[in-house]
Amino acid sequence: MKFIDEYRDKDLIENLSSQINKSVIHDYTFMEVCGGHTAAIHRFGIPSLLSEKIRLISGPGCPVCVTGTDFIDKAVTYSEMEDVIITTFGDLVRVPGSASSLEKKRVKGADIRVVFSGLEALEIARANPDKKIIFLAIGFETTAPGTAVTVKQADKEDINNFFVLSAHKIMPPAMEAIVSEGVNIDGFICPGHVAAITGSSIFGFIPEKYKIGCVITGFEPTDLLQSILMLITQVNNSSPFVEIQYKRAVTVKGNTIAQKDLKEVFEPCDAIWRGFGVIPSSGLRLQNNYGKFNADIQVPVSIDYKEDDSRCICGEILRGMKTPEQCPLFANICVPENPVGACMVSNEGSCNTWYKYKIVR
């Protein structure tokens, strides 16, 4: 298949792995920030191709994983309302809140619909004028422009029953939170699709301030291997900088149209990240002039949630400080069908991918 097979060429991959393994002169720890990278790394069995001196750890880039319990609890509370239809991306339904999950509420009869985009949620709003449609807007700079376009469209059509519960987040503050705590990382495999929107320049502070290399990476096995090779070269030369491997999608400036939409509809706010707590200016909420679509304002609810299970080490896993196998709950109490932390929930979550694709060397 075009645009797929050329990036999965076995000879090319063998060549890249052998170049990587020849370049290794000591131990390296690289963090893949994006959950899509984590899933691809395990799906293709990338670790089994690499020298044991290279350690890949998963960062905070699975949007479902970092969504706070408070958000799930709010969504669950909304789902209990008679006149509400919840519209959500698929993998959020399994995320446990403090007392329940959307999946459990659906079993009990709540109207919860999986959508592929905000525009699909808007379609449901048009078809159900007597219901309140609440769209659970999660995701990073990649997904947020889609929500922005949806809100603008709802405004244009003057739709009165469509509301956004936003947990959209932006990536750089979380990456800064990681490095500023002094975690031992030699390089970042940076999120390619985030950078396609924002441009590569948003990562500039990492090599400048923290002397850690960044390679913006695509999602195919050759992309990942080429990026690992680029990072090793940066480390070996002691010359960290922002390098674009994913040149077919990413530029320095990014997608300026999407950036404009984002700026018009959203403004930065403090946000809760599961495992990190509050990170200042890391979230996106609707601007005041789009307040009529803000679920928090238009359909206010109060929630009372308990703290997360104290044994769950989701936070440390997302910081790259521990691996899932170091968690006392992993694979016995916390399994995909009964997830404790959000890392086990999403297909992209660190614990879920470790559980599913246990690495074979």
Place this chain on the structure above:
Amino acid sequence: MNDLISLNHGSGGKQTHELIKKVFVKKFGMTEPLTDSAILKEMGKTLVFTTDSYVIDPLFFPGGNIGKLAICGTVNDLAVSGAEPKYIAASFIIEEGFPVNDLVTIAESMADEATNAGVKIVTGDTKVVEKGKCDRLFITTSGTGILDYSQEHISTGKRIKPGDKLIINGPLGNHSIAVAGARNKLSFTTPVTSDCASLNHLIEGVLKSCKEIHFMRDLTRGGLAGVMNELAGMINSGIIADEASIPVDDPVRGVCEILGFDPLYLANEGKLLIVTSAEEAEKVLEILRSDALGAFSSIFGEIVPDKRNLVVLNTSVGGKRILDMPSGAQLPRIC
């Protein structure tokens, strides 16, 4: 186990098996291993007996409808046990207000498929329930067939040994993707049609000429990955599979790439796994490929000694990963 039934209990993965074991196997006093059909010895003959319910949404999809599916599914459950399917019973639960014309179309498909498979629909039942008490139409079919004593080992896989080869009869995932498309669940159209087909003639051709068929199973819910995991546990061995040798049609691959589905876990309605001796594998392949329903058959894996019962996939790019038992329904990924 959760107190309430969720959709995950029906997805063919871990929760389905747990439910069946904890509720039905225990309460009905059934014996394991659980096979696709019961094998019954009465009056000097060996009969196989199976039943299956069809609740598919939508009722009509590219490549078939609920009626065709209800015949193929039951015929295939009998055929993969090594039996010759003979008689089918069909029960209908119909929601008030269902169009008679649709019922006629569905019944015609069932009759056509029964003729095609060489089975007779001999008895049935019809119930109509009030609007809202079922979703338009549910069909349950039961079937019996005759099993030659020489094939009795097939459903339990007890003759499987290390070195045996795994074969599939064509590309995976078409049924799941065709149905998802017909549900308007995709925001784009696909040219994919369901692989829904009766496999008994294909299987008959193989069994007639090959004496070392050690196991067969149709690849419905849970897909190839689910069946391989079940098999590995059943025979206390491991399986090594080669991703590059597992055929997947491009449109199915494309949809899977976009939504983050894995074709190895998707349901099929006209695909089966055959385990055969290494010596006979090429011959089986040749026979399969001579039939339209097996034209893209492929030898893709091997049984290996492994007390951990792992199913390991050699990925198409040269890596390795473990294929686990499916858990819950596959959900689309956000990014």
